[in-house]
Amino acid sequence: MSAQIIDGKAFAARLRARIGEQVVPFRAAAGRAPGLAVVLVGEDPASAVYVRSKGKATRAAGMESFEHRLPADVGQDALLALIDTLNADPAVDGILVQLPLPAQIDERAVTTRIDPDKDVDGFHPVNAGRLATGIDGFVPCTPYGCLMLLKDVLGDLSGLDAVVIGRSNIVGKPMAQLLIGESCTVTVAHSRTRDLASVVARADIVVAAVGRPELVRGEWLKPGACVIDVGINRTETGLVGDVDFAGAMSVAGAVTPVPGGVGPMTIACLLRNTLLSAQRREGLPVDERAL
Numbered sequence: 001m002s003a004q005i006i007d008g009k010a011f012a013a014r015l016r017a018r019i020g021e022q023v024v025p026f027r028a029a030a031g032r033a034p035g036l037a038v039v040l041v042g043e044d045p046a047s048a049v050y051v052r053s054k055g056k057a058t059r060a061a062g063m064e065s066f067e068h069r070l071p072a073d074v075g076q077d078a079l080l081a082l083i084d085t086l087n088a089d090p091a092v093d094g095i096l097v098q099l100p101l102p103a104q105i106d107e108r109a110v111t112t113r114i115d116p117d118k119d120v121d122g123f124h125p126v127n128a129g130r131l132a133t134g135i136d137g138f139v140p141c142t143p144y145g146c147l148m149l150l151k152d153v154l155g156d157l158s159g160l161d162a163v164v165i166g167r168s169n170i171v172g173k174p175m176a177q178l179l180i181g182e183s184c185t186v187t188v189a190h191s192r193t194r195d196l197a198s199v200v201a202r203a204d205i206v207v208a209a210v211g212r213p214e215l216v217r218g219e220w221l222k223p224g225a226c227v228i229d230v231g232i233n234r235t236e237t238g239l240v241g242d243v244d245f246a247g248a249m250s251v252a253g254a255v256t257p258v259p260g261g262v263g264p265m266t267i268a269c270l271l272r273n274t275l276l277s278a279q280r281r282e283g284l285p286v287d288e289r290a291l
Helices: 008-030 045-059 075-090 107-113 124-131 141-154 172-181 196-201 245-249 265-279
Strands: 035-043 064-070 093-096 159-163 185-191 206-209 226-229 233-235 238-241
Touching: 008 045, 008 141, 008 265, 035 045, 035 075, 035 265, 045 064, 045 265, 064 075, 064 172, 075 093, 075 107, 093 265, 124 172, 141 172, 141 206, 141 265, 159 172, 159 196, 172 185, 172 206, 185 196
Parallel strands: 035 064, 035 093, 159 185, 159 206, 206 226
Antiparallel strands: 233 238
């Protein structure tokens, strides 16, 4: 038996289409398009490609894309001043500063300077607190995309055992919070976890987000488990995830591929957050279930 391959690319395309459909009545009611501002510092090739992809997807959904490119040697004060300007700009509903930032800039200072109600990346401590306490806010895009894929495959997640491998503020911690919110029994594993294989073996859901190529072996998995691979690792043979894909395919019930699994969901969920921000800021009805 071979596992189902979870097509994140197709799911993301459907989500972007639904977002585009809702942008039309928003523009009619608000007299403007939702606006996403993306700030890129320096010329990191991977970041530049990602920013171009975000801009293309934003415009395709009928939204405004405001791109701000700053030199790699820009001072922190100049970057913070730009964020202040974007916070005050009524045409901007979402602000995203592309990470990583150069060494002279404090990422935490930048993250916390963004207005929490325009923080469509969901990285501000206020939004982390909202997620932890069950208050509406912005959830980081990658873990929310993972959750959407899980619910599409499994339906109700209540009572399932879930293991999240990785404890970053960007993926691991918010992923755990989202799964707790779905009434899963959640274990957060990491580099210090003893006997990771036995921890993974009892999980109905495995979310791997640790950044180590093919760390999770197929023989570790519980038969029929749903495996979400967030990792993107460059190796001599090409891009691979944090999960041994070939091994997982012979044991799991469903697996995301790398690439084509979680990655496309991140940008789609960014557009989703931008639309929700625009609707809230204009006082228009918000129907998150339609997205």
